[in-house]
Amino acid sequence: MKEKMTRCVVRGCEDPETHLTRGHLCERCNGRGHGVMECDDNLAQRRLRRTTRHHHLLPHMRCTRIGCRHPTAHTDMWHAHRRYGAPPDIQRSSMYGAMTCPLCKREIVGHDTIFLPSDVQCVVCMHHNVNVLMTPCKHACMCDTCFKRMRSRVIAA
Numbered sequence: 001m002k003e004k005m006t007r008c009v010v011r012g013c014e015d016p017e018t019h020l021t022r023g024h025l026c027e028r029c030n031g032r033g034h035g036v037m038e039c040d041d042n043l044a045q046r047r048l049r050r051t052t053r054h055h056h057l058l059p060h061m062r063c064t065r066i067g068c069r070h071p072t073a074h075t076d077m078w079h080a081h082r083r084y085g086a087p088p089d090i091q092r093s094s095m096y097g098a099m100t101c102p103l104c105k106r107e108i109v110g111h112d113t114i115f116l117p118s119d120v121q122c123v124v125c126m127h128h129n130v131n132v133l134m135t136p137c138k139h140a141c142m143c144d145t146c147f148k149r150m151r152s153r154v155i156a157a
Helices: 042-052 076-081 144-156
Strands: 110-113 132-135 140-142
Touching: 140 144
Parallel strands: none
Antiparallel strands: 110 132, 132 140
C-alpha cells in the first residue's frame, strides 16, 4: 500500500512542504534523499530511505514543469526555491496552444503571477499593472486579465 506523504522529513530542511524526503538535495554532496546533517552518517541515510520509501505526493501536488526528471518527488514550488529559474505555477504547454509573447513572439509554454514593485503598465490594455511572467522568454509585460483573454482566444481558435 502506498503511503501518501506531502513533506520532507530530513533534519534541518528549510522548506519541507515543497518536496518529499527522496527529493531532498544535499547541499554538501548533491546526493538525494538526505541532508547535510545525514551526509556523513550512512546509518541515518539508510534509516531515511527505509522509513520513507513508500511516501508519494498526492497527484495534484506533483511537479508539472516540462522536462522535470523527478516530478513525483517535489512540487512546482521546489524549482523556484532551488532557483532553477522556473516559475512556481508553470503549466503544461497544451494549455497555451500557439500563444506567443507580444514582445518577442516566442511561443509561451508557461506563466506565473508575479508582483512588481513599480507601476509598469500592461502593453495590451495600458490600464492594469503588469503581473504575468511568461516562460521561456521571461517577459513580464501583461496583466492577468489580458493574458487570460489572449489565452482563451488562442484556445478557441
